[in-house]
Amino acid sequence: MSRTLQAPVTVAFDYTRSTGPVLGRFLTGLRDGVVVAGRTSDGEIVVPPPEYDPVTHAQLDDFVEVAAEGSVVSWTWVPEPVKGQPLDRPFAFALVLLDGATRTLLHALDVPTPDAVSTGMRVRVRWAGERVGAITDIACFEPADGSAAGAGGAGGAGGTEPLAVPDPVTGVITPVSLDYVYAASPEESAFYRGLAEGRIVGQRCPSCGKVYVPPRAACPTDGTPTTDEVEVSHSGTVTTFCIVNVPFLGQRITPPYVSAYVLLDGADIAVLHLILDIPADQVRMGMRVKAVWKPREEWGTTIENISHFAPTGEPDADFDSYRHHL
């Protein structure tokens, strides 16, 4: 048995970014098949345009088109691409100096082997099949010498005339999805493993003697790990609670429901769980409740083995018996 319980977690959200006028101008250009650079006060032609001038700190408002072709200033081989990168086979990342620009752009370069790329080589933009106003409208760069034209075929190169901007891009959606392996602490793992056996296991702090459920890697009062295992009762007292009427993203229980702090008999800290089998508006502070377990065949190493807590029918606990747990 491993020391701790582990499980995968994916943290994923499609972020909706507003771009502001400068990045919006750049992304509008990409959507329209041109690369827009910014001219800074020190005369540099920078791609993507910086939002604020590095010298005057003013918002940039001088834009010029540059070519969709240029030369490699630096490159690195990517032998094992990670999820989300422009290519899912080995490729190069490159800093490309586009013709007309004085500063480089970072992007992917589609070449089969590291031998096929070199500093100074000519490359050009391979446009994405569908362009939406995002940096990924440039699918990647590809070698420009002696190879066939790339997909897409957007126009503009050169030119420094003021650029009309119909229907500008103002936002971009950026999916961020990260995979993690989550681990519970050894103390929490003992708690979840106990649940898998139908037990509610706490540990006592050797310094202050308080019983923590779940056990803690450090008693927050003393900074000492909890140690001696204590099995606590499946019954307890509702100290305080909230009736949840609001739906939210990721919610797994349909509102309205009661989330409550339940001080299990034998524990010195309340656990948070659901109160069911009673109308929400009849739940009370001090109400006595007991754990209702799911059928044993559904158990795992999870607090969800306890479906919810339900009233025991005992008289309510005196306020004084739990007032120090609020």
Place this chain on the structure above:
Amino acid sequence: MRDVAVVGFAQRQMEQFDGSPTCVELLVPLFQECYEQTGWTRQDVGFWCSGSSDYLAGRSFSFVQAVDAIGVIPPVNESHVEMDLAWAMYEAWLKIQTGEVDTALVYAFGKSSAGTLRRTLALQLEPYTMTPLWPDTVSLAGLQARIGLDAGLWDERAMAEVVQRSLTDAEKNEHAIRKGGSSVEALLERPMYADPLRKHDCAPVTDGAAAIVLAAGDRARDVRDRPAWLTGLSHHIDPMSLGTRDLTRSPSAARSAAALDLGGVEVAELHAPFSHQELILRRELGLDDDVRVNPSGGALAGNPMFSAGGIRVGEAATRIWSGEADKALAHATSGPALQQNLLCTLASSPEGATR
């Protein structure tokens, strides 16, 4: 300025920590070590500050539970930076300088292995035009290394020499997770990984935590015969954009160095997660050839995210404590391609403290 010294230091480094990303379990024994070194209890600590990252842990408020390791009844004077330990130390040093407190314990932690570190760190980049391409940390370092190679500022041999020295020195460091020198030739015979980088040019993915104890004046002298006095502390940041920076330089490191007196430095602990970055830093800092660089093995031997910069400070301090050196330099970096840098000098005497 008050005289402030590093008087305690503890660290943990490992390839893969199997516990919770809150790292409370790692912090408890680290704090115990700090108490043993100082003879203090937690009540003697005037200010606490930690460094960590929610994205490393994969959840919001990942630092919140860490205060449990302190034991926070009574409540503590405490802060947190989403930065490396070295900057947490800077905030604590400030707090001591204001006169509000005389002592501080700073700590940091990170479970780099919880996700795919080089991919997670793509979230550090400009979110509109960089992150959507997911440029990984190793690739960004490779772009930087190539520019210097092409310009003749360094060569593969110089990079291999850094690795050889680091991994050889790491043999004497019980905390190092990658160690064992061979020869420059043997290193150069190993295959390219992310051309122009070989795997040994890149710091290993490392989990860990570290803690540093600071004390002012007599409080420091009470703890140690030879406190490591922080005689200078300076940090700066550069723009992020790789396209507008000269990647062969680190202006923020140079600027930080210019604010300090580096004369007489005998030992330098440089936070260079890639071999060529040590070469950049040595050049920016203008270190003499006889300065002993990274006797701990440096970040190439172990690079626990959010602790590794502060660990450089701790490693430098231990060499002052032991009498091995009278003056040392420590460096921490953050962000892609040496974007943000902190330098501090540590000395056996508080005399001549600059800022």
Place this chain on the structure above:
Amino acid sequence: MSKQPAAVIGVGQTHHRAKREDVSMAGLCREAIDRALEDAGLTLDEIDAIVVGKAPDLFEGVMMPELFLAEALGAAGKPLLRVHTAGSVGGSTAIVAASLVQAGVHRTVLTVAYEKQSESNAMWALSVPVPFNMPVHAGAGGYFAPHVRSYIRRSEAPTHIGAIVAAKDRTNALRNPYAHLRETKTVDDVLASQMLWDPIRYEETCPSSDGACALVIAAEDVARRSPDPAWIHGTVMRSEATTAAERDQVNPQASRDAAAALWRQAGITSPIDEIDAAEIYVPFSWFEPMWLESLGFAEEGAGWRLTESGATAIDGRLPVNASGGVLSSNPIGASGMLRFGEAALQVRGRAGEHQIDGARKALGHAYGGGSQFFAMWVVGSEPPTS
């Protein structure tokens, strides 16, 4: 040795809205920064160091966004720090910025805190599932509602007190051109709104805002040249655990300890008599009476009486959140700094239509996490005497 005197000489904030789709993150920060600099009569080039604060990075999906923002914020080539102490971060960030001056390290420090909540969904970001566990809470409202219930039970407060606070703060916001929600609300309006996290109603909750706040904090010689500096009389930060056996979650010890230390530093013996305006972090209406007690403006159990009496109204004995407070604008990372900045505006006589006449000492307050992180300051129109 004592702290070097420091004062706020510039305050800037954005127009806070649900979605500031017209600006990027940098643009949002610069809107606040440029106003703060203009107020201070300084340029970015005259700033020595920059301190950035914001709440969890998952909100915007950028890890340590201060790195990419550095150049836009004018921080390139300068020292930059990034503070994150949960909901109290705006206040903590201002305190760290102040300490750069109070330590004698820098003379002019710019600090900015922001949140661009519309880039994602805060409820999602705060509720990423934990394996082996069960999502029972429903965001911050679900977290704090049980503790509000405990307060009501302990203090035996009438149940409409929260509505009094909400109606007051929303109505105050009509006087604040930067506020997100600017609407007349009556107690009855609030009581008629949907119960979201019983006992917290919809109109008793803070909005979700995009916004930023910036302050310029200067050393004594610079501040003396300002026509209206807000001198910093005391700063304090205190932390405790989210959950601990028998922890008082209604009136946490960290809050009480912080208040006691703050008043001591600022030389204040009777807060209710000596504080002319208070900007208190009240994201859910009931936290006004709760914090009034914890901060020592009222006896334990009597905070609601102060609220009920009208003492916390804009024309009351202790105006609380004349700006409209967190209930009217909540760019999370900036919300604490807005409290600190609004306190400074009051003692500078620069609060416009929500100015409290003759305000000489004001409180800025922020809290975060599970009522476990506290940051507070007192600012005054005159330099501290001790």
